Amino acid sequence: MAAKDDTPGMRTPPVPGPETFSDATAAVDRLVALYETATRFLCDAFAQAMRDGAPAERIRAFYPEIRVTTFSHAQVDSRLSFGHIVEPGTRAATITRPDLFRAYLEQQIELIVENHGVPVTIRASDTPMPVHFAVASDPAITVPQEGAAQFTLRDVFDVPDLAGTSDDIVNGTYAPGPDGAGPLAPFTAPRVDYSLARLAHYTATDPAHFQNHVLFTNYQFYVSEFEAVARQMLADPESGYTSFVGTGNVEITQPDDALPSPGKMPQMPAYHLKRPGQAGITLVNIGVGPSNAKTATDHIAVLRPHAWIMVGHCAGLRNTQALGDFVLAHAYLREDRVLDADLPTWVPIPALAEIQIALEQAVAAESELEGYDLKRIMRTGTVASFDNRNWELREHSGPVKRLSQSRAIALDMESATIAANGFRFRVPYGTLLCVSDKPLHGELKLPGMASDFYKTQVARHLRIGIRAMETLRQMPLERIHSRKLRSFDETAFL
Numbered sequence: 001m002a003a004k005d006d007t008p009g010m011r012t013p014p015v016p017g018p019e020t021f022s023d024a025t026a027a028v029d030r031l032v033a034l035y036e037t038a039t040r041f042l043c044d045a046f047a048q049a050m051r052d053g054a055p056a057e058r059i060r061a062f063y064p065e066i067r068v069t070t071f072s073h074a075q076v077d078s079r080l081s082f083g084h085i086v087e088p089g090t091r092a093a094t095i096t097r098p099d100l101f102r103a104y105l106e107q108q109i110e111l112i113v114e115n116h117g118v119p120v121t122i123r124a125s126d127t128p129m130p131v132h133f134a135v136a137s138d139p140a141i142t143v144p145q146e147g148a149a150q151f152t153l154r155d156v157f158d159v160p161d162l163a164g165t166s167d168d169i170v171n172g173t174y175a176p177g178p179d180g181a182g183p184l185a186p187f188t189a190p191r192v193d194y195s196l197a198r199l200a201h202y203t204a205t206d207p208a209h210f211q212n213h214v215l216f217t218n219y220q221f222y223v224s225e226f227e228a229v230a231r232q233m234l235a236d237p238e239s240g241y242t243s244f245v246g247t248g249n250v251e252i253t254q255p256d257d258a259l260p261s262p263g264k265m266p267q268m269p270a271y272h273l274k275r276p277g278q279a280g281i282t283l284v285n286i287g288v289g290p291s292n293a294k295t296a297t298d299h300i301a302v303l304r305p306h307a308w309i310m311v312g313h314c315a316g317l318r319n320t321q322a323l324g325d326f327v328l329a330h331a332y333l334r335e336d337r338v339l340d341a342d343l344p345t346w347v348p349i350p351a352l353a354e355i356q357i358a359l360e361q362a363v364a365a366e367s368e369l370e371g372y373d374l375k376r377i378m379r380t381g382t383v384a385s386f387d388n389r390n391w392e393l394r395e396h397s398g399p400v401k402r403l404s405q406s407r408a409i410a411l412d413m414e415s416a417t418i419a420a421n422g423f424r425f426r427v428p429y430g431t432l433l434c435v436s437d438k439p440l441h442g443e444l445k446l447p448g449m450a451s452d453f454y455k456t457q458v459a460r461h462l463r464i465g466i467r468a469m470e471t472l473r474q475m476p477l478e479r480i481h482s483r484k485l486r487s488f489d490e491t492a493f494l
Contacts, residue, residue, distance in 0.1 A: 010058045013041035018067075018123035024109040027066070030122040031098040031105065034064035038124075042134035043141055046157065054151035060158060061134065063189040065125035066105075067092040067181065068112055068492075076115045081483040082494040083111030091492060092181040094125045094189035096133070097196065100208055103277065104304055108185075108493045125189075127164075131157035133193035165190045170301075170425055171342055172487060185493035186426065187302050195299035202295065203270035203284065204247040204262060211272055211280035212305050213469040216296065218288055218312035218414055221458045223271060226283045228459075229466060230273045231255040241280060245272040268296050281469050286414060290336035290387050293417035301425035304494055306480055307355060307472050308422060309430045311465040314383065314412040316435035317403060323438070324457045326378040326464075328359055329431035332416035333384035333406045339417060343424050349416070350423075350484050354475060355430035355468075356380075362467040363432070366460055381409035383431055385416030410435065426485040426494070432468070434461045 015037060021027035038061035045059045069090040076084045085091055098105060109120055131153070135141040143153070153159060168174040169183045176182055187195075196207045217223075230244040235255040245251045247269045248262045268287060274280040284300070286292045297308070314327060330351045363378050364370050384403055403411065415431040422429025434457055472480060481494060 009056075010060055011045070011055070012060050012062070013037050015062075015124045018121050020119040020121050021109075022113050022119045024106040024113065027109050027120055027122050028098055028102055028105045031064045031066070031095050032102075034122070034124055035096065035098050038062060038064070038129050039134040039137055042129065042131050042157070043138050046131055046135055046143075047141060049151070049156060054156050059131075059156055061129050062124045063094040063096060063127045063129050064098070065092055065094050065123055065127075066109070066184060067121040067123065068116070068118060068184065070116045070118055079483075080478055081481050081486045082478075082490070083108065083492060084115045085112070085492045086489060090179070090181045091184035092125075093183065093185035093491075093493065094127045096129075096189035096193050100196075101304075104494075112492055127189060128158040130160045130190065130193070132160055133190070133197070136193075136197060160190065160194065164188075165194050167191070167342065167424075169491065182489075183491050186491050192302045195302040198295075198299045202266055202268045202299070204249075204266035205245060205270045205272065206249055207303060209245045209249065209251075209272040209274065209282075210270070210278070210300065210303050210305070211274060211282045212278045212307075213281045213473060214300060214305050214308040215281060215283045215462075215465045215469065216286050216293070216308060216310045216312070216414070216418055217283065218286060218412070219458075220285060222311065222462050223269070223283065223285050225459050225462045226271055226273070227259065229462065230271075233273060240275050241273050242276065243274045245274065247271070268292060279473055281466060289413050290338045290385060290417040293336075293414040294338045294421060297418055297421040297425070297427075301421065301427055305427055306477065307428045307430070307469065308418065309355065309359070309432065309465060309468065310415045310418045311432055311461055312412060312414060312434070313436035314410040314415075314433035316410055316438045317384075318379070318409055319438075321379065321409070321435050321438065323435055324377075325435045326363055326461070327383060327410040327431075327433040327435065328356065328363070328378060328380045329383040329410075329415055329419070329433070330356070330380045331382040332419050332431075333382055333403070333408050334416045334420060335402075336385040336387050336413065336417045336420075338387070339420050339424070343420050347420075347423075349419050352428050352430065352482050352484065354472065354480055354482065355428055358468040358471040359430055359432045359464070361471065362464040365467060366464050379409050382407050383415050383433065384408040384411045385413055386411060387413065423485060426481070428472075428480050428482060428485070430468075432461075432464065 041061050070085050070088050132143050170186050174183055199207045233239040233241040243251050243253045246259050270284045272282045286296045332349050334345050410433055419429045
């Protein structure tokens with residue numbers, strides 16, 4: 001073994017040279033070994049520096065990397081939206097937390113090897129690993145704030161560099177590096193590490209608990225009902241669910257286990273009804289507003305979930321709607337503005353047939369209505385998302401005219417953001433809302449009305465969301481991950 005970098009005045013861990021693999025499990029094993037070597041090296045060096053003072057040389061370790069070169073245009077199943085490289089050349093991806101992403105990495109590597117008949121190369125990359133992310137795996141070590149240590153941290157260790165932590169790949173603005181390699185995966189290792197740290201902060205649960213099917217809501221009432229449903233599932237040995245995780249990483253496996261409330265609630269608490277293989281359901285209460293919706297989806301996207309769906313409340317815009325009716329979003333009027341710089345408003349956000357059908361079937365099953373009768377309680381149409389919660393207080397001719405021209409049937413503050421970020425990050429998305437008020441028709445959300453409404457509708461709405469996710473869970477990945485979400489020159493990894 002040799003050091004990755006022989007630059008004078010720099011100390012790096014010894015790592016093996018590049019090696020090719022045709023076996024996906026062995027390839028991920030090497031990624032794990034390289035990652036553990038790098039993080040252990042940085043943790044030990046950092047602990048020593050905190051104890052003994054700054055070392056004489058710079059300390060640096062590197063993320064592991066997957067690299068693959070193809071020589072011909074692969075003739076693969078044209079129905080597949082991932083697992084193949086569209087043009088000959090070299091693609092590469094830096095990797096973090098291969099232990100957390102093992103199943104995902106093995107699947108993606110196996111598809112590349114199978115579809116192209118070439119091995120992948122595993123090696124240490126040229127991307128330094130920030131010490132903050134390396135020590136995150138060791139609860140005994142914390143990085144002091146700037147000025148608290150006896151030396152300037154960035155003079156000795158690499159720190160997070162936001163200049164190199166971007167969404168250029170998913171936004172389609174990525175420029176290859178000096179070696180000409182294109183991106184193999186939608187996110188770089190520093191970008192993933194950044195989001196994993198943010199997820200733990202905002203949701204108060206470890207990213208390892210997140211499941212592949214994510215429900216978003218904008219009301220706490222859904223959380224209580226989700227816990228009740230989870231306990232019912234845990235009481236049923238045939239359900240397939242194994243545990244329920246609340247904020248603070250408190251995990252229960254029995255229906256009567258206590259689930260203490262945290263002393264301080266996080267900004268966007270997450271709850272996880274777990275199945276083997278991350279096949280369960282996560283519920284995130286994102287609260288109110290497009291900013292929270294963007295924050296949550298920006299970071300959950302790095303976990304590569306198979307679907308996310310918004311199940312929240314909305315204002316009904318049609319006089320024929322009644323409180324408690326459902327709205328299945330088929331299009332979005334994006335006046336949330338938070339994604340305009342990343343995804344221009346002229347980009348259409350298409351409805352995904354698999355998600356739409358799963359949601360409609362779930363509503364039919366829970367309501368016991370079918371066909372034309374189902375239209376009595378559910379409308380399909382455009383959902384408008386505004387960034388102003390009190391839009392009703394503005395002069396009406398502008399907003400109301402635009403709502404009418406768009407044919408919108410409902411209005412909220414989060415759904416368009418969640419759908420647009422799903423489109424941007426290639427995560428299948430959908431929206432099923434419940435009408436909680438009709439401000440244009442004199443039915444405002446008043447305390448008494450709200451209480452009665454919540455009691456009768458929240459449970460059914462949440463069960464619909466869960467039922468839809470269970471339908472999607474049974475679909476093959478190649479069917480859920482639609483080609484509608486993939487661009488001309490797409491990353492091979494999902």
